[in-house]
Amino acid sequence: MCCIENWRPALLFRRPQVASPRVSTSTVSMKTRILDGVSFVARFFMAYIWITAGLHKIGNNLNVTQSIQAYDIFTPAWNHILAQLIGPLELAGGLMLLMGLYLRKSSLVSTIVLVLFIIGISQAWIRGLELNCGCFGPEEATTNYPKQYFETIVRDLVFIALSVWTMVRPFTRWAVRP
Template sequence: MKSKLNKTLVLDIISFVARFYMAFVWITAGLHKINAYMDTSQSITAYKIFTPEFSGYLATIIGPLEIAGGVLLLLGIFLKQSSKVATVVLILFIIGMGQAWARGLNIECGCFGVQPSSTPTAAHFATSIARDFIFIFLTVWTIYRPFKKWAIHA
């Protein structure tokens, strides 16, 4: 009985960390972009996937969408659904960074705003991609075992 209680407690702690840490990540990423339209647009354009016009459109909406996703997790609204969307977005981010890395582009990922003092390298891409895989693990965890305590509508 005590072993089952301990296991449940550990799983609850992991679920708590997954939900609230990812809320923090999304809100932080969005806040870095919300008042940095030009930097965000240039970061998106640097990937050479979208036209400059479409990159500008994405730069306008990405910050507010990231904040909205973080708030949904924070408040516990549609935990599984918002985590599914987050997983897809993270996969798209990984694809974007992977193709930039494979093409030898020397760009900042722009995930948490532009860091003017950093020089992008292959290690930078590898670290960012590895970090996003950890984020995917946390979002998938929330899909299968959401932390419903303090949730408005799980």
């Protein structure tokens, strides 16, 4: 009976302790602080971007409709519907990132939307359309469209990188529901 009481199956499968190289706690904490800093910047910068873009579009349906129409993708009815939806949705996405609501999911949506924006700009560039993206409200017209398209795509790729970073390593401090 005494043998059964003392028998523990976990002891049979215990791995032997192997000496690991010593890593100072200051190195680990410095690395963690740097990664947390990048995560902080990614989360709150993308929140700022989406909130700014959304605020420029809310209450500005005519300009947003014209911006969407310039891409020559959707019907006039869809242009109008999208113009009413885009601003509030961008604002909601930015507020979700700001408050820390479902960080990974909201960053995934952010990435998908940015990919769609890149597709829209790319097709306009390929088709030779001269338009302003309309991302942050009415912009000054420029005549250097290939450069503008290239800069917009590169900017959106940076935003995608920040959104993916937030998906992979979200900054959960001050998050309501990460």
